[in-house]
Amino acid sequence: MPVEFSLSRDQEMLRDSVREFAQSVLKPKAAEIDRTREFPRDNWKRCAEMGLTGMMVPEEWGGAGIDAVSYVLAIEEVSRACASTGVILSVNNSLVCGPLLAFGNDDQKTRYLRPHAQGERIGAYCLTEPNSGSDSAALRTRAVKKGDRYVLSGNKVFVTNGVAADTFLVYATIDPALKHKGITAFLVERAFKGVRTGKEERKLGITASGSVEIVLEDCEVPAANRLGAEGEGFKIAMATLDGGRIGIAAQSLGIGQAALDEALAYSRTREAFGKPIAELQAIQWKLADMALEIEAARLLTWRAAWVRQTKGRCTSEASMAKLFASEACNRAAKEALQIHGGYGYITEYTVERLYRDARITEIYEGTSEIQRLVIAKTLLKDGGA
Numbered sequence: 001m002p003v004e005f006s007l008s009r010d011q012e013m014l015r016d017s018v019r020e021f022a023q024s025v026l027k028p029k030a031a032e033i034d035r036t037r038e039f040p041r042d043n044w045k046r047c048a049e050m051g052l053t054g055m056m057v058p059e060e061w062g063g064a065g066i067d068a069v070s071y072v073l074a075i076e077e078v079s080r081a082c083a084s085t086g087v088i089l090s091v092n093n094s095l096v097c098g099p100l101l102a103f104g105n106d107d108q109k110t111r112y113l114r115p116h117a118q119g120e121r122i123g124a125y126c127l128t129e130p131n132s133g134s135d136s137a138a139l140r141t142r143a144v145k146k147g148d149r150y151v152l153s154g155n156k157v158f159v160t161n162g163v164a165a166d167t168f169l170v171y172a173t174i175d176p177a178l179k180h181k182g183i184t185a186f187l188v189e190r191a192f193k194g195v196r197t198g199k200e201e202r203k204l205g206i207t208a209s210g211s212v213e214i215v216l217e218d219c220e221v222p223a224a225n226r227l228g229a230e231g232e233g234f235k236i237a238m239a240t241l242d243g244g245r246i247g248i249a250a251q252s253l254g255i256g257q258a259a260l261d262e263a264l265a266y267s268r269t270r271e272a273f274g275k276p277i278a279e280l281q282a283i284q285w286k287l288a289d290m291a292l293e294i295e296a297a298r299l300l301t302w303r304a305a306w307v308r309q310t311k312g313r314c315t316s317e318a319s320m321a322k323l324f325a326s327e328a329c330n331r332a333a334k335e336a337l338q339i340h341g342g343y344g345y346i347t348e349y350t351v352e353r354l355y356r357d358a359r360i361t362e363i364y365e366g367t368s369e370i371q372r373l374v375i376a377k378t379l380l381k382d383g384g385a
Contacts, residue, residue, distance in 0.1 A: 022081035054117020079254025090247035096123030124165035163210030183233035194219030205356030252329035
């Protein structure tokens with residue numbers, strides 16, 4: 001990455017355009033969709049009109065054709081206004097369009113990538129199971145080949161977008177004895193017989209992202225809907241998660257920046273001991289630490305996106321960005337609530353929602369503990385810096 005890295009004029013224009021859209025269209029609805037927990041279909045439609053549903057997909061396949069750094073700029077700005085909408089977009093972009101573009105054939109790209117990139121269809125990612133989270137190689141969903149079809153049976157949980165998705169990227173094993181070498185990826189439509197929505201997750205934060213259990217009961221999937229070769233699913237999943245982690249790092253930036261925004265505004269107007277609390281050193285140090293960590297996280301995230309764009313593989317960089325950004329986000333949300341005092345604990349104040357939204361960023365797309373393992377493994381394999 002260039003030492004004197006800076007955004008291009010096009011990237012700045014895109015960031016500013018998405019910021020204006022997010023602040024004027026998405027932010028005014030954020031508290032209400034958090035309260036109702038309803039999937040924001042209107043937000044999805046408006047984002048599709050803005051070209052945000054298939055950002056890194058080439059124009060020939062219906063996408064916006066922007067670079068990876070521009071993508072994280074957009075996800076940050078959307079998440080700064082509405083974190084639920086931010087993760088909805090991140091999943092469709094990173095976890096559905098991403099693997100379709102990288103591993104799909106032309107027929108799959110025509111049938112699935114194009115409509116997902118254009119926002120005509122909503123995508124979801126089905127990897128996690130009730131007894132298989134961080135250890136994804138231990139998944140139990142089975143795929144049995146029968147002629148020109150596969151029959152899938154199993155349960156997937158915590159499926160973001162699951163309540164509204166038209167297409168599910170499902171990982172199943174053709175033989176549990178093969179462990180990760182048996183995992184295979186499939187494109188499963190909601191309309192397929194044997195697909196149903198199970199339990200809806202009632203979550204602490206990011207309440208409107210439509211997270212549900214997806215149940216597959218002898219679901220017949222055409223062999224033409226297998227993504228990649230048999231046994232290639234684990235490789236697809238791991239490659240896909242690199243991009244997904246960059247997306248969550250960008251979401252973390254948005255939530256963290258929003259927390260800093262709220263803390264700054266409140267500290268300038270709230271008075272104590274005869275002056276705005278922004279003039280108190282204790283508050284100033286909190287604000288300074290928040291700004292420092294968010295900016296450091298932003299640079300790590302931009303770097304990971306740049307490496308992905310220029311070199312392809314970015315496993316360590318993505319884990320570093322996701323780890324640092326998610327933890328910085330949580331610290332920022334905590335301090336923003338603390339600066340608000342008792343008011344920060346009341347639902348009418350935005351920081352209460354940001355505090356809840358921040359927590360998941362250290363968990364999904366790989367926990368902080370998993371990110372540290374990934375980084376350490378890379379260090380030990382490469383012999384250090």
